[in-house]
Amino acid sequence: MRVVSGMRPTGRLHLGHYFGVIRNWVQLQEEHECFFFIADWHALTTAYKNTKELRKNIIEVMIDWLALGLRPNKSVLFIQSLVKEHAELCLLFGMLTPKSWLELNPTYKDLKYNLLKLSDLEKDFKEKLRDKIENILNLIPFNIHNPDKFREHLLENLTETLIEALFEGEIEPEILKKLNVSKRDFYETDTFGFLGYPVLQTADILIYKGEAVPVGEDQLPHIEFSREIARRFNKLYGKVFPEPKALLTETPKIPGTDGRKMSKSYGNAVFFSDTKEEVERKVMKMFTDPQKLRKNDPGRPEICPVFAWHKLFTKEKELIDGIEIDCKAGKLGCVECKRLLLSHVEAFLEPIRERRRELEQRINEIEDIFYANSKRAREVAKSTMEEVKKAMNLP
Numbered sequence: 001m002r003v004v005s006g007m008r009p010t011g012r013l014h015l016g017h018y019f020g021v022i023r024n025w026v027q028l029q030e031e032h033e034c035f036f037f038i039a040d041w042h043a044l045t046t047a048y049k050n051t052k053e054l055r056k057n058i059i060e061v062m063i064d065w066l067a068l069g070l071r072p073n074k075s076v077l078f079i080q081s082l083v084k085e086h087a088e089l090c091l092l093f094g095m096l097t098p099k100s101w102l103e104l105n106p107t108y109k110d111l112k113y114n115l116l117k118l119s120d121l122e123k124d125f126k127e128k129l130r131d132k133i134e135n136i137l138n139l140i141p142f143n144i145h146n147p148d149k150f151r152e153h154l155l156e157n158l159t160e161t162l163i164e165a166l167f168e169g170e171i172e173p174e175i176l177k178k179l180n181v182s183k184r185d186f187y188e189t190d191t192f193g194f195l196g197y198p199v200l201q202t203a204d205i206l207i208y209k210g211e212a213v214p215v216g217e218d219q220l221p222h223i224e225f226s227r228e229i230a231r232r233f234n235k236l237y238g239k240v241f242p243e244p245k246a247l248l249t250e251t252p253k254i255p256g257t258d259g260r261k262m263s264k265s266y267g268n269a270v271f272f273s274d275t276k277e278e279v280e281r282k283v284m285k286m287f288t289d290p291q292k293l294r295k296n297d298p299g300r301p302e303i304c305p306v307f308a309w310h311k312l313f314t315k316e317k318e319l320i321d322g323i324e325i326d327c328k329a330g331k332l333g334c335v336e337c338k339r340l341l342l343s344h345v346e347a348f349l350e351p352i353r354e355r356r357r358e359l360e361q362r363i364n365e366i367e368d369i370f371y372a373n374s375k376r377a378r379e380v381a382k383s384t385m386e387e388v389k390k391a392m393n394l395p
């Protein structure tokens with residue numbers, strides 16, 4: 001089976017990238033034909049203004065991928081922008097993609113929603129409309145069977161209609177001011193590239209006739225979008241593309257050191273490029289159960305990020321069970337628990353750090369590997385484009 005997936009080069013990789021994506025890729029490359037790419041064009045869909053760090057970030061990703069076990073002799077590891085056919089196919093798919101499909105894309109809607117702080121406005125509207133709805137109810141010349149249900153239904157629908165009106169661009173400058181949204185910020189982020197990124201994503205997969213894409217449950221709509229485009233193309237011009245399937249993978253979630261989602265922007269991530277001392281500092285400062293102040297206070301491992309990490313880094317099941325029991329019984333202190341965790345995290349990280357150090361000495365050679373792999377990818381992409389052009393009667 002041919003598997004295709006990509007990763008945006010947003011900087012150094014952390015443990016969240018490994019447990020969420022790379023670990024799975026490393027397994028997939030053992031069993032399938034895999035195309036994994038550094039999605040530098042995708043990075044531009046939101047970060048097009050500042051590209052200073054882009055090249056450096058691409059190199060960081062190359063080093064981390066190789067240090068974490070991706071192998072160029074097992075997978076085709078390449079850079080998206082070196083295979084121009086992605087852009088050519090994206091352009092052609094753009095011709096047959098209805099605009100409404102893009103506007104309904106949940107990620108696009110969420111971003112727009114957040115940018116406009118529409119959830120705050122929604123609350124505001126509901127408050128203001130509540131009184132008005134009472135007036136409307138008083139005017140109705142018949143009895144309503146369930147007035148409470150009717151009231152809620154009316155409120156929901158009126159609010160939704162108002163939000164939709166704003167969403168569709170009927171935004172008065174005073175309203176934007178009230179929402180504390182800069183018109184420039186909003187429209188500069190709301191770009192053609194960002195709206196159209198699912199089309200590029202579809203081209204990324206179908207240019208290799210990808211049959212499977214490893215995703216989490218939240219990304220299923222993206223795969224459905226690619227399937228729709230493949231179907232539409234095949235129906236219009238004859239069968240060229242497979243309909244890619246989602247390869248649903250259960251990836252364990254590793255929380256950040258403060259218990260939130262691990263993210264560079266939250267400052268709660270442990271990076272593969274961190275030194276031993278940096279990792280020690282981060283682990284020893286990790287959040288724990290806030291109710292466990294002293295060693296003999298009973299703890300709640302189920303809400304403690306240190307325990308979540310033990311489940312990933314501590315190999316012996318009996319040891320994990322023992323930590324859970326002792327924490328709950330107030331027999332284990334958090335400092336001791338973190339020290340134990342640190343030794344296991346270090347046992348995992350040290351060989352990777354060592355490989356990184358060695359790879360950092362061979363940057364030119366690594367770049368050559370990715371360039372050569374991009375050529376391999378391009379051969380496949382070119383052959384798909386020949387078929388596409390033939391099917392569409394393009395010269």
Ligand code: SF4
Binds near residue numbers: 288289292299335338
């Ligand atoms: S003893 Fe360990 S698992 Fe329990 S609260 Fe402290 S750090 Fe968390």
